[in-house]
Amino acid sequence: MQLYIDAHCHLKNICNYSDDLEKLISQGICGFICNAENPDNWDNILTLTQQYNNVYGCVGVHPWCIGSLQDDWVRDMQKLLNKNSRLMIGEVGLDKNYPDLELQESIFMAQLELAIELNRPIHIHCVGAWDKMLRILKTYKGCVELHAFSASDEILKQLLKKDNVFFSYSAAVLDSGRQKLLEVVKNTPADRILVESDTKSPLIIIDIVKRIADIKSVAVDKIADTIYKNSLRLIENGQIS
């Protein structure tokens, strides 16, 4: 059976579907990378990762959730990561459509530093702030997942110069009106592609993989296998051979 890993989802969709987790697993979706939005999610995500081997947890602060942070959030996050070697960092990043880009950046930078210090993959959200993100990632040495990637072909080219960056495609690729995005998918090397449900049912990643095979004119089982292996490489912190 073909195996799939959902490279970016949230507690909400995992919990909504948790009764059916076994069913999802029986359909080949054997891994779920579950992202946090804010410190309120961290314990629940940790519990879920302890309950299910198939759930890979992330802790972090989403750029939409920077408003209500306690002063000691970085120390708490560091403690949690130190105690749990399987935890990754996410969802973090920059979003121009949300307030206070400067504060977003300082919170994002603190989490990038933790990712380097503790040697963990990081799951990044970026909307409308690619100039800043490219500058930041230029010197970043850790393993990165760019969630729901939909930037331009030029930005893809810049990012491909780094060998530790994965591009995760969401249900947006199912929209045939997104011509520019489809071109970007076509130009993304197979060994850098991940797929994600984000806030939808994890089952959607099977359709996303089929769609990517179609866009790239390659066999579904071949690319599905490559994408699955890419997800494992991400989880293993970018062991790129």
Ligand SMILES: [Zn+2]
């Ligand atoms: Zn997300």
